[in-house]
Amino acid sequence: MAAELFSSEVEALLPKQTTPYITDLETLALGKRHGLATATYINPRDPARVERKCDFIFLQGSPPLEPVGTLMPNVYRDEDGTWCTILVRQFRPNYQGDTIEFPAGFIERNAGETAEGAAVREMEEETTKTGTVLATSPNLTAEPVPVGARLVGVLLHAVDKTGDEAGKQRLDKGEFAVEYKVPLLNLEGRLDDFEMAGIVIDPRVWTFAMGIRCALMLELHEAAKGVDVDTP
Structure with missing residues (x-):
């Protein structure tokens, strides 16, 4: 299975834009400059499309891609x-x-x-x-x-x-x-x-x-x- 998931054929099909794989964002708390959020996502390499969750810290008011x-x-x-x-x-x-x-x-x-x-x-x-x-x-x-x-x-x-x-x-x-x-x-x-x-x-x-x-x-x-x- 691992060889299949990470084969060159699968990698070639991965989209350049991964945003569709984040299915939900929930803000848990806000501080002075930072916030805590949970992202619900699907790994783009997972053919079973199992939803996973990841907590992360973000900076308030900052564009995420800059x-x-x-x-x-x-x-x-x-x-x-x-x-x-x-x-x-x-x-x-x-x-x-x-x-x-x-x-x-x-x-x-x-x-x-x-x-x-x-x-x-x-x-x-x-x-x-x-x-x-x-x-x-x-x-x-x-x-x-x-x-x-x-x-x-x-x-x-x-x-x-x-x-x-x-x-x-x-x-x-x-x-x-x-x-x-x-x-x-x-x-x-x-x-x-x-x-x-x-x-x-x-x-x-x-x-x-x-x-x-x-x-x-x-x-x-x-x-x-x-x-x-x-x-x-």
Whole structure:
């Protein structure tokens, strides 16, 4: 049966639009910004068309197919010439403690802001750095966490702010973010240190660290010679 369900013939028949497979949406609760809903759906790969249910969190007033926020993996070269990444540590009440994350935040769609513009703004707000865009991701999901919101990743080349902004963050009242400069080659070990200190690690930061490990292990720098990529 599994071979039949996931055969190329079945996959080819799947419609591009999956909305008809959601048969009902029920709002269970509303908070300040978020809501909790239950979707009743049929898996488009299920020939028996068995109805299933899935609880998920959504952002109120946000179009479900547009990215609502951005997160910023980044590279930063310090005064010694060492390539680093900039991380932030913040208290997250849903984890009952601190987390280590990339700078991130909402895209101000009402102001006509782009994901790239939001990335630079959030970097300037949460850290003492500004940045230039190196790459932008496709639309990303929050899966497997059941949140009905899409994100965009924007890779930044972070640099120190200058002038009156030098060394300053621009956080909202009551918001606190501790900035860390971590050498890329030490990132995996530093994440282990954070965990030992009881700090929860954002999975995207860990994935970034694993990408660095793979690049080193497989000597991808040598293999990529001649490949056209944007570099800071």
